[in-house]
Amino acid sequence: MVKLALLGESFPSQLRENPQALRDVQVVWSGTSLEAFKNEVPEMRPDVLALDFLELNAVDTGVIPSLLERARARHAIVTYRFARRGVLQQYPAGKVRLLQGPISLSLLRAHVHLAVLDDVLQPQPVRPPVNPAPTPPVAAQPVSPMQLGAPGGATLATVTVPAVPKPPRYTQEQLGTLLEYSSSVRCECPNHLSQIVAGLQAFEEYSKQCENRDDADRQVHAMLYRYTAGARAVMEEALDALVKHENIQL
The missing domain is CATH 3.40.50.2300 (Response regulator)
Structure with a gap:
């Protein structure tokens, strides 16, 4: 074994x-x-x-x-x-x-x-890759800078998030329990929703650690952090309701 x-x-x-x-x-x-x-x-x-x-x-x-x-x-x-x-x-x-x-x-x-x-499998011979015919380069299109908070379909102005994000409600231990929870019916929503919340928590931390080249980068990463925290808080409310509905003890 x-x-x-x-x-x-x-x-x-x-x-x-x-x-x-x-x-x-x-x-x-x-x-x-x-x-x-x-x-x-x-x-x-x-x-x-x-x-x-x-x-x-x-x-x-x-x-x-x-x-x-x-x-x-x-x-x-x-x-x-x-x-x-x-x-x-x-x-x-x-x-x-x-x-x-x-x-x-x-x-x-x-x-x-x-x-x-992997220890018992023999490696298979690898054929050398065939070089495809070169494709002509595509001219780069000018990209306008993202305007945070400006009106328009390509911005996030229509979404409101708190200036100070709420702290996470669920610990990694609790999310681990939900990841393995088995329902009496054919429903794996607690498993999938716990993965979503865990992923959002992780991206919050990841966005705080990203390297910034200038003030514009700092603004973008701060925006990503706030919006991710807001999404995480919303999904935690959904998870709260699901945990209560399923009577899951954490």
């Missing part, structure tokens, strides 16, 4: 809500502390690490290879919310699987088995 170690804020609550999702995987460790993971996991000799980082851009690129080496694990499945392409390209494809999260434990289980299967 494959041994799996889980590190992430939502994994423990997901396991409590849906322990059967990893029925043919031996979970040797689950927690939220990176330091505890470093100290306790190596002696358990997991085959695969599942690592959930909300902000992968802020994680030093040496952390994940170091965790693999310390634990002597064969593979790492790394979930994240948003990350720059340059950051994603720095990780070795053979040892590290990158997935945009949050993901359910059922999907994680599938990727655990696929990662182990």
Whole structure:
């Protein structure tokens, strides 16, 4: 049986809500502390690490290879919310699987088995790409600067958001519980809605960390942050109503 170690804020609550999702995987460790993971996991000799980082851009690129080496694990499945392409390209494809999260434990289980299967599959020969005929360049069209707050269909002037966003109502632990919640009827709205709220929360943080070239960039990123926070607050109200309707205890 494959041994799996889980590190992430939502994994423990997901396991409590849906322990059967990893029925043919031996979970040797689950927690939220990176330091505890470093100290306790190596002696358990997991085959695969599942690592959930909300902000992968802020994680030093040496952390994940170091965790693999310390634990002597064969593979790492790394979930994240948003990350720059340059950051994603720095990780070795053979040892590290990158997935945009949050993901359910059922999907994680599938990727655990696929990662182990990679060890026994022989690489297929790759044919050299055929260079297509060059296409003539398209002349760039002048783009007018975005006018924030100006009237018109291409602006956001018709949407009102609070100047000071409301703080998030749901923790990662609660969203993890909802991600694994199983209804008595064929309805997975709590699962999908929790993913939407988690994604909006993550993009709020991502937009605050974006690099700014000038004041115009700062205004755009501040606008993205406010509107995302407003959308997140609206979807949290919808999630509140759904949780109450389904009588879900968080």
